[in-house]
Amino acid sequence: MTTTAAPRREYIDGATAIVRGAIDAGCTFFAGYPITPASGILMAMMRELPKVGGVAMQGEDEIASIGMCIGAVMGGAKALTATSGPGISLYSENIGLAVMGEVPLVIVDVQRLGPATGGATTVAQGDVQFVRWGTAGGYPMIVLAPSNTPESYELTVKAFELSERFRCPVILLTDKELAMTLSAVDVDAYPDVEPVARTIKDAGLPYSWVPADAVEPMRAYGAGDAFRFTGSTHDEGGYITKLPAKVGALNEHLVAKIEDHRDEIEMVDVDADGPADTVVVSYGVTAGAARAAVRELRAKGTAVTGVVVKSLWPIPETSLSAAFDGAARIVVPELNVGLYRREIERIAADRDVVGVNRIDGKLITVAEIVEAAR
Amino acid sequence: MSTITITPVATFRTDDPYPFCPGCGHGPVLDRVNEAMVKLDLDPAKVVIVSDIGCSGLSDQYFVTSAFHGLHGRSVTYATGIKLANPDLEVVVIMGDGGTGIGGTHLLSAARRNIGVTVIVMNNLNFGMTGGQHSTTTPEGGVTSTTPLGNLEHPLDICATVGVNGAAYVYRGSSFDHDLADRIAEGMRRPGFALLDIWDLCTAYYVRSNKFTRAGMEDSMRSWGLEPGLLYDRQTAEYATAYRRIHADIAGKPTPRPRPIDITHEAALDEPMALVVAGSAGGKIRSAAKIVALGGIRAGLWAAQRDDYPVTVKAGHSVTELWLAPHEMPMAAVVAPDVMAVISADGYAKAGPYLAAMGPDALVLTIPDFADLDTKAQVRVIDPKAAPKRIPKTSLGLVYLSAAIALTEPYPIDALREAAAAGSFAEINLEAVDTGALLAGA
Ligand SMILES: Cc1ncc(C[n+]2csc(CCOP(=O)(O)OP(=O)(O)O)c2C)c(N)n1
Ligand code: SF4
Ligand SMILES: [Mg+2]
Numbered sequence: 001m002t003t004t005a006a007p008r009r010e011y012i013d014g015a016t017a018i019v020r021g022a023i024d025a026g027c028t029f030f031a032g033y034p035i036t037p038a039s040g041i042l043m044a045m046m047r048e049l050p051k052v053g054g055v056a057m058q059g060e061d062e063i064a065s066i067g068m069c070i071g072a073v074m075g076g077a078k079a080l081t082a083t084s085g086p087g088i089s090l091y092s093e094n095i096g097l098a099v100m101g102e103v104p105l106v107i108v109d110v111q112r113l114g115p116a117t118g119g120a121t122t123v124a125q126g127d128v129q130f131v132r133w134g135t136a137g138g139y140p141m142i143v144l145a146p147s148n149t150p151e152s153y154e155l156t157v158k159a160f161e162l163s164e165r166f167r168c169p170v171i172l173l174t175d176k177e178l179a180m181t182l183s184a185v186d187v188d189a190y191p192d193v194e195p196v197a198r199t200i201k202d203a204g205l206p207y208s209w210v211p212a213d214a215v216e217p218m219r220a221y222g223a224g225d226a227f228r229f230t231g232s233t234h235d236e237g238g239y240i241t242k243l244p245a246k247v248g249a250l251n252e253h254l255v256a257k258i259e260d261h262r263d264e265i266e267m268v269d270v271d272a273d274g275p276a277d278t279v280v281v282s283y284g285v286t287a288g289a290a291r292a293a294v295r296e297l298r299a300k301g302t303a304v305t306g307v308v309v310k311s312l313w314p315i316p317e318t319s320l321s322a323a324f325d326g327a328a329r330i331v332v333p334e335l336n337v338g339l340y341r342r343e344i345e346r347i348a349a350d351r352d353v354v355g356v357n358r359i360d361g362k363l364i365t366v367a368e369i370v371e372a373a374r
Numbered sequence: 375m376s377t378i379t380i381t382p383v384a385t386f387r388t389d390d391p392y393p394f395c396p397g398c399g400h401g402p403v404l405d406r407v408n409e410a411m412v413k414l415d416l417d418p419a420k421v422v423i424v425s426d427i428g429c430s431g432l433s434d435q436y437f438v439t440s441a442f443h444g445l446h447g448r449s450v451t452y453a454t455g456i457k458l459a460n461p462d463l464e465v466v467v468i469m470g471d472g473g474t475g476i477g478g479t480h481l482l483s484a485a486r487r488n489i490g491v492t493v494i495v496m497n498n499l500n501f502g503m504t505g506g507q508h509s510t511t512t513p514e515g516g517v518t519s520t521t522p523l524g525n526l527e528h529p530l531d532i533c534a535t536v537g538v539n540g541a542a543y544v545y546r547g548s549s550f551d552h553d554l555a556d557r558i559a560e561g562m563r564r565p566g567f568a569l570l571d572i573w574d575l576c577t578a579y580y581v582r583s584n585k586f587t588r589a590g591m592e593d594s595m596r597s598w599g600l601e602p603g604l605l606y607d608r609q610t611a612e613y614a615t616a617y618r619r620i621h622a623d624i625a626g627k628p629t630p631r632p633r634p635i636d637i638t639h640e641a642a643l644d645e646p647m648a649l650v651v652a653g654s655a656g657g658k659i660r661s662a663a664k665i666v667a668l669g670g671i672r673a674g675l676w677a678a679q680r681d682d683y684p685v686t687v688k689a690g691h692s693v694t695e696l697w698l699a700p701h702e703m704p705m706a707a708v709v710a711p712d713v714m715a716v717i718s719a720d721g722y723a724k725a726g727p728y729l730a731a732m733g734p735d736a737l738v739l740t741i742p743d744f745a746d747l748d749t750k751a752q753v754r755v756i757d758p759k760a761a762p763k764r765i766p767k768t769s770l771g772l773v774y775l776s777a778a779i780a781l782t783e784p785y786p787i788d789a790l791r792e793a794a795a796a797g798s799f800a801e802i803n804l805e806a807v808d809t810g811a812l813l814a815g816a
Contacts, residue, residue, distance in 0.1 A: 006637045007637065007674070009671050010632050011664070011668055011671060011677065020631075020632075029455070029459060031455070048630070050617075050625060051624050051628070055458045057458065060479050060480065061479060063448060064451040064479070064483065067445075067448045067454075067455065070444070071424075071453060071456040071457075071459070072458055072459040073455075073459075075456040093445055094445060097444055121684065180681065181678060181679065181705055182664060182677075183678035183703075184671050184675075184678065187632035187633075187634045190632065221422050221440050221442075221456055222460045222463050226418050226439050228440065228443070229440075229443065229444075230441070230443040230444075231445060238443075240435065288704030288705035289706045291704045292704050363705075363706065363707035364707075365709055366706055
């Protein structure tokens, strides 16, 4: 009894959507080290990447995995890596290298419950600040967070786009449930995407920061003449320097190229239905229950706005401030001790900010959010 | 004889003098690296010098080739990535003995993979840059700023380590070797992993603290059992080439695309329905729930399942929460299931909170062992022994879920049969669905 208007659905998990997104974005290199709940991405990449002429490696550890990715990008590849808490901890120093050397690279953090080994098969959102501040120096990071399977696809592609646009690592922050939960997905919900474009210069200096926010096309080994890459404080030629004017210009560039272009990064889903006293701000897996809670509250007659943050960092201040206009109470459900709530408190100024938090490996329920929003 | 004049690159060095201390051995080693590249007539644009961190790590700035200066100890990982992305490049790693310590696992792995890079270790038996601390290669008894009374650690034999683990070319020598440039060139010419452990003098530290000299260095090498010379020379397949060869057959094959499931039935469900099946790991609980979800999708429903199981996937509990819904469902936890199947002791141990939350309209299906479980829901005991054939443990989940579908009818059981028939293990799964339906009717 198939009708013409029949919905077209498949049943897949978020990891599969990430892999498809990466390949559609033009990814040609992957390296990762097995870790639950990110191993699905590693295994799928080992299978799929050689089909598109790419290379997938199981590194000897996470440091090697991200190191190979950075090397491969400078050799001309587009690269993805994926890990979870213990592994993202080991990525730390190399994330800084990718920031400093201006390497486009997409890093998936499939969060599990920490600290340390924590709960390998247990959901959590405890890395939300770690991915922002997890490397020395405190420079801006771009972090995207899907809240369901189609978004896992869409934001993987977006992560590749932003990493090329700003020549920097971009983190896709997901979690055990989003990566491993099977769900029915409308196959028409995936956006059409084009492979992400990259311009490679075949001559000239590898770096430039005039004006400070400008992003120079990258160089790649073997494409054109010789050039230098370095993780040390450097001049435009990639030579180590300590000259304060150069050092300052370089570091201001690393900030400006992202901070001055927040509007190109901000991605927020606002579900508003007229003026509302209460705003529910959520992200990632918790957005599922939050969206349902907003529906339930409205059905009960409560005026409420739902905000799902898809670009966690830089924090989408413009959209959040606009959504908070006229509200008195902000509810922030998250599977951690209230890590993103600190940011919301700052933007919410003197509004009442209420956290709904779980750190016991269980998902926050719709009822818990409804209760906090009343 | 026609003559084509090729002007080989006369030098790969820039005009800048090296930054090293007077008498430091690093400069002469770099001169030999330069000579090797000249001998091989390399194209500077096709050479990448990957430098580690340390005084040795400053090396790349003095060459006109491409350069990658990354993190301490990780140079081999970047070199691996570069070589895998572009196997046509000549990739040369220059690292200190410090780098071989902190990045030991990368050296081992690169040797085992036989990745086609050449590693030059400028081994001065201590950390020069940070102030003469001991390294993994500091000899026993060696005095350094962190071993003032003599080193108690056994020195690492870098060559043996990479040699017994698959390296194609391994050479030990010193910055004074008259044929060093030839050896370096030979290493570069090897398609596989080449390592040259080149001892040299750190005049600022190790030499001063140990009255170490060229003669002393050459003597001690032998007296410590670390023989110089060409130690390993093998013709084994280089990794990047081997990788492309074994994948040649699948290159160009399509990657998976979304494949919509045919909708062939109609469902009678107008509210979301939560099913929970609590059984044992290894009992195909997840696969059973997936088949029930696919049946629902065939009937036009939405579905999602969250699986909970320990990391040891074949032991302990396996609990799956399955939503069937007439509309798209956000990812949410099941608190009070509409239907629950408790089919093993492992599952029973996890079932408590669900059973406690279930109301009188809900239904629990279980095995005779748990006939008196504690819940307000209606409990229906299904005895697997009542089945016409013995039910294998791995089918129990699907049998009970099928019974649940047959009893509560969120969608037609025929849609479930279709889903079972469409996947792998079709025969076994169809039998489980039919058994479930049969037991539900009994
Ligand atoms: C992760 C990390 N830890 C420590 C350092 C500090 N550091 C810089 S150079 C060096 C040791 C260098 O020794 P070696 O590799 O033998 O090179 P040499 O200076 O002797 O040529 C260390 C520990 C660092 N840069 N990075
Ligand atoms: S400290 Fe040692 S290794 Fe560094 S430049 Fe001076 S002599 Fe050479
Ligand atoms: Mg040293």
